[in-house]
Amino acid sequence: MVSTPGRTARAVAAPAVRQVKLGAYVTFEGRAWQVTAVAGASVRLVDEHGQTASVLASFLFADPTFAVVDSPTAGVPPWGLLEAVPDRERERALAWQRHIREIETGLPGGPGSGGIPRPEYDPERRSMAEREQAKADELAALGWPRVSRATVRRMRARYHAGGLMGLVPRRKPTRATGRADERVVAAVLEALRRQRGRSRGTLKGLRELTGQILADTHGPGAVALPTPSTFNRLARVLADPLEHPGRPARTATTTPTRPLRPTVALRPGELVQVDTTRLDVMAVGEDGRPVRPELTIALDVATRSVVAAVLREESTRAVDAALLLAEMAVPHPARPGWPGQLRLAHAAVPYTRLLALDSRLEQAAARPVVVPETIVIDRGRVFVSAAFLAACETLGVSVQPAPPRSPAAKGAVERTFGSINTLFAQHVAGYTGSHVLQRGGSVEDEARFTVAQLQELLDEWVTACWQHRPHDGLRHPVLPKKALAPNEMWGALLGASGYVPLPLTGADYLELLPVRFHPVTGRGIRINYRTYDHACLNEHRGRPSPTGPGGRWEVHLNPHDVRQIYIRLPDGCLHEVPWIHRDHVHAPMGETAWRHIRAAVNRRAGRERHEADLAEAADQVLRHARPQPAPAAPVAAAAAGATGPQTADDHAQAQDSLDAIEAHAPDADGRPADSDELSLPTGRFALYDAFKEAEHW
Structure with missing residues (x-):
């Protein structure tokens, strides 16, 4: 007889060890055979047509179609299930096992246990029926309730069918x-x-x-x-x-809760998780008021690297999610003033070989560059928008929505948010705490950084701290006891996955901007009370677009800088069209600041609402929102209560404010219009001057 590990047979549920012995039927080379002889390592087979074959046992077992058909198997008793049975029932099942063995073999311990069978259970003297009846009488005399010969026969059948567990009472x-x-x-x-x-x-x-x-x-x-x-x-x-x-x-x-299956990624960019949350820091908004910005990050699961992070004053837009893809796919430039240790040349990566593939890495920061294969998103409207899905399709990225009400599907990025709040946010001025019970009484007054400045701090922290901090979830097979940093894990995986640069030009970034459709009139393009015009629109004024829906023209607009738009003309290229008052605004202005300015100016009753005034007001708000340097001595003296006359510089500063623009604009009652609609928090950007304030009353 030859034994072999179990293979996939016709009866898939048959486990354990299969026996190849005389008379057994097997499948070999796709046909059915019967074993007629086993001589050493050779097995002689005969098929249904009488043809014979003699093969080595190892060659027989290695055949892909080999299987033992209708062969008895020796199963392993489920001892784990038996341990879960109550003690009384387990002891009763073990007692029945000894009685059944004595009925069948004459010895309670089974064959080979030694001893002499009792006369009433001797298989050579008593038949099976007599032994079953003797056992029923013996158990009845011992006080076992309701035991008859039929009971003994039923317990024997259950033992042969289910082993020891078959003797446990069924419920x-x-x-x-x-x-x-x-x-x-x-x-x-x-x-x-x-x-x-x-x-x-x-x-x-x-x-x-x-x-x-x-x-x-x-x-x-x-x-x-x-x-x-x-x-x-x-x-x-x-x-x-x-x-x-x-x-x-x-x-x-x-329905039962689904089991937790940890997310596994084996190469950079294989799986990237994207999510958005509010940062636990108060910042200074575009209009000078304290705001709590929204943070969107992209986390590479294989290396636990924050490959992209974007802070926005209000809710994240589709353009932010689309540009997030471009940010993670191209090298992140090192900011001026960063120490040399934060450059990629000092990271634990094969920098020389990477630089030969992509020259842009020479000035790059020490952060991974990955082209995502699959992005896991929640079902927020930003990530299911047409702009984001189109950007993913352009870059060849597969989008995988997370199941609803399943935060564990994006567990890595959710945990990273907690780490950012713990390791970064609590050390920044204006920290709000994780909930209201931890919030200070004057958090809004502590806001010191604008959203752009906070973005710079976050980028530097990610490069200097997060990417070089050991992560307990990063283990290399060669060093399983050492926790690697995200940059170290990226360098270790580069040898297996390689690096393929993805060049993106300025035109590619423009294509990722949100798309709108507007007509081209004689005055240009009108968007949200702003007029955009350029000489390139001359031959298309008043004419329908040959490709746009309803004859409207395709326009790309960046909501974070509305000073220019980009229109697709019949030549297929995007052409820049500036705002007619762009020269009045000397800093990027978003839709948020524009809505604030327009709402405040519209409240000025009795004055002509003109687009040029809006542009000038926007410029002044952006100037005031910018942090001011330390005041000079004369200004500090005036703030301390000096009663001397104002200087020419003070008068020029007053004329340069938004309040000076509106100083002579009467309201509906004929009184000078109040200037507090656009007033900014005092004590943070400029010193309060009581003499200047008195001139407006």
């Missing part, structure tokens, strides 16, 4: 709801569903609602409502632990 599987009526269970689930999102109540109110559902469904009195104690137990079983009355209501769920 019907119990339901979580016990013996409750299925109609009542359905009514309780329906009552819990109706309570979703409502204010929490009591179990008594839930019981009354269940009674109404039963009466409406099956008729009054057709189904009896359980007693209050039974109903309370049933409601606690069916409801989610946080759903039953007394706690916040939630939807009842009857």
Whole structure:
């Protein structure tokens, strides 16, 4: 007889060891054979047509089609299940095993255990029926209840079919709801569903609602409502632990929670997780007011590297998500003033070989450059927008939405947000804390950095701290006990995955901007009370677009810098069209600042609302929002209460403010218009001068 490890046979469920012995049927080379002889390492086979073959056992077992057909298998008893059986039932099953062995072999320990069989159980003197009857009489005399010969035969059959576990008493599987009526269970689930999102109540109110559902469904009195104690137990079983009355209501769920499967990525860019959250820091907005910016990051799962991070004053837009792709796919430039250690040349990567592939890495920061293969997103409208999906399709990126209500699907990026708040945000002026109980009393007054300055700080922190900080989730197979930093893991994986540069030109960035469609009129292009005009529009004024919907022209607009737009003309290229008052605004201006200026100027009753005034007001707000240098001595003296006359510089500064623009504009009552609509927080950007303030009253 030859034994071989089990292979895939016709009976897939057959486990353990298969035996090739005389008379056994096997499949070899796609045909059925019967074993007629086993001589040493050779096996002689004969098929159904009488043809014979003699092969080596190793060659037989190595055949891909080899399988043993209808061969008995020796299973391993489920000792783990037996340990879960109550002690009394396990001892009873072991006792039955000894009795059955004595009936069949004459010895309680089985064959080979030694000893002499008792006369009534000697297989050479007694038949099987006599031995079964003798065992039934013996057990009855010992006090075992309801034991007969039929009982002994049934226990023997169960032992041969299921082994030792077959001797354990079988119980019907119990339901979580016990013996409750299925109609009542359905009514309780329906009552819990109706309570979703409502204010929490009591179990008594839930019981009354269940009674109404039963009466409406099956008729009054057709189904009896359980007693209050039974109903309370049933409601606690069916409801989610946080759903039953007394706690916040939630939807009842009857499906088990899915097992947690950790996300595994083996090469940079294989899987990138993107998400957005509010940063726990107050910053200075474009209009000078304190705001809490929104942070969007892209995390490479294989290296745990923050390959892109974007801070925005308000909610993240589709253009931010699209430009996030471009930021992670091209080298991140090192900022002026950064120490040399933050350049890629000093990182633990094969810099010389990378520089030969991509010359842009010479001035790059020490952060990974990855072209994502798959991006995991939530179902936010920014990431499912047409602009973001089109950008992913352009770059050949697969988009994988995370399952709803499954934060573990993006566990890596969610945990990174917590690390950023812990390691970075709490050390920045204006830190708000993780919740209101940790928030200080004057957080808004501590806001010191603009969103752009905070972006610079965050980029430098990611490059200097996060990318060089050991991460417990990064382990290399060669060094399993050493936690690697994200840059070290990137360098280790570059040898297996390689590096392919993705060149992006300025035209590519323009293509990633959000698309709008507008007509070209005689005055140019009008967008949100702004007029854009250029000589390149002359031959297209008043004419429909040959490709745009409704004859409108394709326009690309960056919502974070509205001073120019880009229009696609019939030559297929995007042409820049400036705002007619772009020269009045000397800094990038977003839609947020524009809406604030327009709303404030529109409140000035009795004055002509003109686009040029809006442009001048926007420029002044941006100037005031910019942090001011330390005041000179004369200005400090004036702030301290000096009563001398104002200097020419003071007068020029007053005329340069937005309030000076509106100083002679009367309101509806004929009085000078108030200048506090666009006033900025004092004490942070410029010193308060009481004499200047008095001139406006």
